[in-house]
Amino acid sequence: DGGITQSPKYLFRKEGQNVTLSCEQNLNHDAMYWYRQDPGQGLRLIYYSQIVNDFQKGDIAEGYSVSREKKESFPLTVTSAQKNPTAFYLCASSLSRTDTQYFGPGTRLTVL
């Protein structure tokens, strides 16, 4: 089955802890993206990667970090520096940097 998987679906963390969200794709896509979604708002870009070992900041990168060591994986770490981390996080990928983006099922992070 081809697609994008995100795990876990729900995640709870205590304030001050770092947490890493997983995103894996088996579509052989070069580009991958992380978005954040808050209630009543559209999606906002956190980080994106157009190729392995390379990534760029999006509009709201502060308090987040990423790595892209493998083509199929693009994990997102939410650090304690992120002031309002509770949100729905969506990962996406595209064949190249100009192609249509396809989304994973999302991870809902709640920081207590």
Place this chain on the structure above:
Amino acid sequence: AQSVTQLDSQVPVFEEAPVELRCNYSSSVSVYLFWYVQYPNQGLQLLLKYLSGSTLVKGINGFEAEFNKSQTSFHLRKPSVHISDTAEYFCAVKGPGATNKLIFGTGTLLAVQP
């Protein structure tokens, strides 16, 4: 800077009625436009996209959208909705330059009532 406006945060409609979800964008360059649908607690699914060519774009689930350059709009339509169409709908425009960044509207909740 590019932006997307979805004026209606919620659109209630009865089953089997037609519906139009409005989307306007601002851009000074050629645009690529998208509609995505999101069911509760799920990711986004691509409904349709406009890249070039015919201004009337047909998508999945019986939806279609029309690109209107003079009005900078990309409204989504369906002639007859079903209960299962109840979801959040997002309009998006591809951002400028070499990135593939998508700029999203704030979404429209389509609430289909029996």
